[in-house]
Amino acid sequence: MSEEIVEFDGSEVTKELRKLQVRGYNLAEVNMQLAQILHVMVEDKFENEGPGWQPFADSTLRRRRHSKSPKLLQDSGDMVGSLTPFGDPEYAEVFTNKAYARYHLEGDGVPQRDFFDIDVPKALEMFDEILTTEIARGR
Numbered sequence: 784m785s786e787e788i789v790e791f792d793g794s795e796v797t798k799e800l801r802k803l804q805v806r807g808y809n810l811a812e813v814n815m816q817l818a819q820i821l822h823v824m825v826e827d828k829f830e831n832e833g834p835g836w837q838p839f840a841d842s843t844l845r846r847r848r849h850s851k852s853p854k855l856l857q858d859s860g861d862m863v864g865s866l867t868p869f870g871d872p873e874y875a876e877v878f879t880n881k882a883y884a885r886y887h888l889e890g891d892g893v894p895q896r897d898f899f900d901i902d903v904p905k906a907l908e909m910f911d912e913i914l915t916t917e918i919a920r921g922r
Contacts, residue, residue: 803918804872813917814870820909821877822868824901829856829863837894856887856896 804810832838832855839853847853856862865879877899887896 810872811870813913814872814875816913817875817910818868818870818877820906821875822866824906825866825877825898826863828898836896
């Protein structure tokens with residue numbers, strides 16, 4: 784699976800976060816807020832079926848002709864329902880425990896539909912807003 788790694792100079796942010804930690808501020812709470820943002824962004828990928836996701840093949844649509852509105856990757860809702868946000872003092876993430884998710888993420892035998900491919904600049908902007916608010920509150 785390919786990973787998107789976002790690199791930026793976070794030394795100033797890290798310095799401010801360490802100040803908050805020294806004051807006894809619980810960074811797990813901030814990271815949980817960040818994880819919730821990631822969670823919503825990933826759920827939006829399911830709701831919007833992309834962008835960039837290959838639509839159903841005609842053969843798939845014929846098999847699902849009795850379905851009122853078939854949605855990509857949402858037959859049972861198990862995968863989208865398994866998305867779990869997590870934050871602790873060190874990091875924030877959203878994950879799924881569904882082993883078959885990797886086939887969709889990697890496009891292994893099925894069209895690739897990477898639901899973790901979020902709008903990174905938008906996420907960083909939202910993270911910045913949360914961190915700025917929390918840093919200001921911690922002073």
